[in-house]
Amino acid sequence: MTLLQLEKVSRRYPIGNPVFGLRSFLTAVDQVSLEVRKGETTGVVGESGCGKSTTGRLALGLEQADSGHVLFEDKQLAAADTREWRAKRQRMQLVYQDTLAALDRRMTIGDLIAEPLVIHDIGDRASRQQRVLDLLYAVGLSEHHRALYPHQLSGGQRQRVVLARALAPSPSLLVCDEPVSALDVSVQAQIVNLLVDLQQELGLGILFISHDLRVVRHVSDRIVVMYLGQVVEHGRADTVIDQPMHPYTQALVSAMPKLPGGFDHYLPLPGEPPSPTERPSGCPFHPRCHLAKDICRQTQPELLPLGPERRVSCHLVSNP
Amino acid sequence: MTNILPYIGPKVLRAALSIIVVVTLTFFVLRASGDPALQILGPGARAPDLEAFRQKWGLDQPLPVQYLRYLWGALHGDFGNSMLAGKPAAELVLERMPLTLALMLPALALNVLIGIPVGAYAAMHRDSWIDRSVMMLTVLGFTVPSFVLGLLFILIFSVTLGLFPSGGADKWQSFVLPVLTLGVGGAAMLARFTRSAMIEVLSQLYVVAASAKGVTWRQVIHHHAFPNAIIPILTLLGLMLGGQVAGAVLVENVFGWPGIGQLLVVSVGNRDLAVVQVILLLVALTMTSANLMMDLLYGVVDPRLRQARPGSH
Amino acid sequence: MQKKSRIDLPTLFASLWLCLMLLIAAAAPLIAPHDITAMDLRDRLSPPFGFGGTTVHLFGSDDLGRDVASRLYYSIRTSLLIAFGATVISVVVGTAIGFLAAYFRGLVEHFLLLLIDVQASLPFLIVALAMLAFFGNSLPLFVGLMGLYGWERNARLARGLALAAGAQGYAGATRQLGAHPLRIYLRHILPNSAATLLVAATVTFPEIILVESGLSFLGLGVQPPMTSLGVMVGTGREYITRAPWMLLSPSIVIVLTAVAVSVVGDFLRDKLDPTLK
Ligand SMILES: Nc1ncnc2c1ncn2[C@@H]1O[C@H](COP(=O)(O)OP(=O)(O)O)[C@@H](O)[C@H]1O
Ligand code: SF4
Ligand SMILES: [Mg+2]
Secondary structure, three states: OEEEEEEEEEEEEEEOOOOOOOOEEEEEEEEEEEEEEOOOEEEEEOOOOOOHHHHHHHHOOOOOOOEEEEEEOOEEOOOOOOHHHHHHOOOEEEEOOOHHHHOOOOOOHHHHHHHHHHHOOOOOHHHHHHHHHHHHHHOOOOHHHHHOOHHHOOHHHHHHHHHHHHHOOOOOEEEEEOOOOOOOHHHHHHHHHHHHHHHHHHOOEEEEEEOOHHHHHHHOOEEEEEEOOEEEEEEEHHHHHHOOOOHHHHHHHHOOOOOOOOOOOOOOOOOOOOOOOOOOOOOOOHHHOOOOOHHHHHOOOOOEEOOOOOEEOOHHHHOO | OOOOHHHHHHHHHHHHHHHHHHHHHHHHHHHHOOOHHHHHHOOOOOHHHHHHHHHHOOOOOOHHHHHHHHHHHHHOOOOOEOOOOOOEHHHHHHHHHHHHHHHHHHHHHHHHHHHHHHHHHHHHOOOOHHHHHHHHHHHHHHHOOHHHHHHHHHHHHHHHOOOOOOOOOOOOHHHHHHHHHHHHHHHHHHHHHHHHHHHHHHHHHHHHHHHOOOOOHHHHHHHHHHHHHHHHHHHHHHHHHHHHHHHHHHHHHHOOOOOHHHHHHHHHHOOOHHHHHHHHHHHHHHHHHHHHHHHHHHHHHOHHHHOOOOOOO | OOOOOOOOHHHHHHHHHHHHHHHHHHHHHHHOOOOOOOOOHHHOOOOOEOOOEOHHHOOOEOOOOOEHHHHHHHHHHHHHHHHHHHHHHHHHHHHHHHHHHHHOOOHHHHHHHHHHHHHHHOOHHHHHHHHHHHHOOOHHHHHHHHOOOOHHHHHHHHHHHHHHHHHOOHHHHHHHHOOOHHHHHHHHHHHHHHHHHHHHHHHHHHHHHHHHHHHHHOOOOOOOOOOOHHHHHHHHHHHOOOOOHHHHHHHHHHHHHHHHHHHHHHHHHHHHOOOOO
C-alpha cells in the first residue's frame, strides 16, 4: 500500500536581491517523483547538495512545493503551520542528523520523549510516563537515561533518543535525513539495525536519506539516485545495486567494497558536484561523465521507464 | 565598470523608507497626543472658535486627507508656527543651526584628531604603560555623561581657575569648554575602537611583513595598516553622530549655548510641538543621510560588499 | 577553554560598589537621617562634614537647607528603580518584537526590521524629548518611555537567537513535532535565550541610568518633590560656585555606578556569553 507519493515535485529558492533586478532562482529539487510503501523503505542517495534534504522536507510538508503533488495516505497535505497540518505531524516524523542541535539542551530525555505526546494530547500523565519508559527500552536505552540531559549522552544514544521521540506519537511514516552520518561506523550499524527491527515491528514506511550508498543499500527496498535536484535512476534496491544503468550510479556502486556480481574496477568520479546555481547544459552529469557524447551536452535525457519500477535518465540507456 | 546599483539601490530605498516612517509616526503621534485646536487655543476656548480653527487648519477633514496635507506641507518646509515665538517653526530652527554646527563640527574634529592618533599609538605600543593608562582613561571618557563632565569643567576651569567663561557664545574663549566637553566622549570611544581595529590589522600584517623582504615595518604600517583600519573607523564615526547630537543637547544646556539643543529643551518644556517636530525630522534626516553616506563609502572602498550573497535577506 | 574564573581587582571593586548602591537603594528610608523635603532655612548651603560642616548634614545641605545625604540615598533609590523597571520593559518589548519578526515572514517582518532600523538611527535622547513634548510627563509614562531605550538592540538579538534556533535546531524540530508556535517560542526559545538576554540587560541598565539622569538634569524627567540623581545635579548647577557639594556627590555616584556596571558587564559577558560583542 502506498503511504507517501511525490509526483513531479519541484522546489526553487530565490537568490539575490528581490527589488533591484538581481533576483534569480536555484532549483534545489526538480520534478522528483518517488513513493514510500507501508512497511517498506525508500532510500534516497546522492552527493551533498543534490537536494536530498529538501526532498525530505517537501515529503513532510515542512516546505511547500512550487509545483507537483505530495500525497500522504492518498491525501494532499494541508498548508504548512495550519492546525490541520500540525495535527498531521503525529502520523509523519523526521529523524535528524544533528541530534545535539535538534534536542533542546535544557530538557531531560524523559521530557523530550514525552513532548510529542503532550503536544498531541495523547494519554494522561501516568500513561505518558509508561510510554516514555517503553520507548526508551524499545530504542535500547534504559530508565536511568530519563533524567539525563542531551549533552550527557553519546552521539549514538542521542540518535536513539531522537528516534524514540519520533516514534512516540505512533507515526506511520519516518523521514530519516542522514540519521547515521554523524556517527562512528560501529555505532552506525547498531542504529541501522535498530531502525530495521523497529520497522518490522511497527510496519513503518521510511524515507531514508543518505549520501552513503552502503547504508542506503542495507536498509532500502527501493533506491532513488539524485543528481543536481533530479532523479537520475530509480529501481528496486537489488537491481540498482547489481545492475546500475546510469553512469553516475555506476560510479557510486563501483566505489563500494567489492560485491559479488558487481563491478571489478573502480570508476572514478572526477571533479566536484556542481552547484545548482550553475547547472550545466544538456545532461547535468555530462561534465563528469566518462561516456558523455555530443548529444549529452545539448539535450537533457528524459527519465524513461525500463521495466517494472525501473527508470533511468541517460541517452546511452534510452538509445544506445 | 561593475554595476553598483544592486548595492546602492536597497540602501537608498531603505533610507527613504526610514524618513517616511519617521514623518508618518510623528504625524500620528502628534494627532494622538491631543486635539491641536484645544492645545493651541487653550482649554477655555469657545466652541465656535474651536470649530473655526479646525476648519482653517483642515482638522475637520478625514485623517488620510490630513496626512496627505501634512506631507505636502512638510515637503515645502511648512511645519506650522511656533506657539511661543509666533513664527514658522522651520525658520526658528534654521536660525539656530549655525551655532549648533559651530559646536559639533569642532567637536567632531576633536574626536578624530585626538581619538585616532591616540588609539593608533596605543595599538603600536600595545601593553606598554602608556597603552594601559590610555585605556583606563577612555573608560572614564565615555562613561562620564557629558552634562557631568561639562559641569566639572566649569567648576575647574571657570570657577576655580577663571580661565574660560562658563556660558554664552560671544567670544572665542566661550567655545573652548563646550567643544572640549562634547569632543572628549567621542574621542575616548574612537581611541578604543581605533586601537582594536589597528591591532587586528597589525596582527594580520605581521605575516605579510615577515615574508616580504626589503620592506620596512614602518612602510607596512603606512601602506597597509592605516588604510585597512580606516574603513571600520569611518563607520564608527557615522554611528557616533547620534551620540554627538544627543550630547549637543545636554552640552548646550550646560553652557547656555543658544543652539538647536537648547531650543529643543525649551520647546519640550513648553510643549511647542511644531518646533519639536521640525527638530526631530531634522535629526532623522541628518542621521539617515550620514548612515547612507557611510554605507556608500563603505561599498566604494570595499567592493566585496557589493556582491549579493545567495540566500541573504 | 574555561579559564579559572578568578575575579580581577577592578571587577571586585565594581561589584562591591554596586552592592553598596543596591543596599542604599533598598534601605534608603531606614538610613536617611532627614526627610528629603524637610527644609531648614537657618542651615542652608552648609558644607559637608570635614569641609567645615557638621555631622548633622554629613554631605552638606542644599539651597533650601535639605539634607544632601538623605536626598542622595533617595535619588539612588529612584534612579535604580526607574532604570530597573525600564530595563525590564526594554528587554520584554524588544524580545517580543524580535520573536515576532523572526516568526513572521514577508511584510510584517520587513516592517518590524524597518522600525528597528529607524530607531537605531535616531538618538534616543531626541526621541525621548519629542515624546515628552507630545505626551507630557508623569512617572508611569516616564518609566514606560525609558523602557523604549534599547528595545531595538534587544529585538535584533532576540530575532537572531530565534532564527538560529529555528533554522536547524531544536525549534525547527519542535515545529516538526506539531507544536503550536506559542509553545515553541515560550517553552523552548525563550528559556534558551534567557542567559543571553540577561547579559544584554546588563548593557541596557547603566545606559538607562545615564539617559534618565540626563533628562532629569534638563528638568524634563523625574519631577519634584521626587528626586533622582539627575535632578540633584540639575539643582546643584545653580550653586556651582557657592555649594559645589550639591553637584559633586550625585555626579560621583553617577560616574562610579556607570563605570562599575560596565566593568561588571564586561566580566559577565566574557563569562556567560562569548558570542555577544
Ligand atoms: N532555504 C534555502 N535557501 C536557499 N537555498 C537552499 C535552501 N535550502 C537548501 N538550499 C540549496 O538547495 C540545494 C539542495 O540542498 P539540500 O536539499 O540540503 O541538499 P542535500 O541534503 O542533498 O545535501 C543546495 O544547493 C542548497 O544550497
Ligand atoms: S546522458 Fe550522457 S552525460 Fe548524461 S549520464 Fe548519460 S552518457 Fe553521461
Ligand atoms: Mg542534507
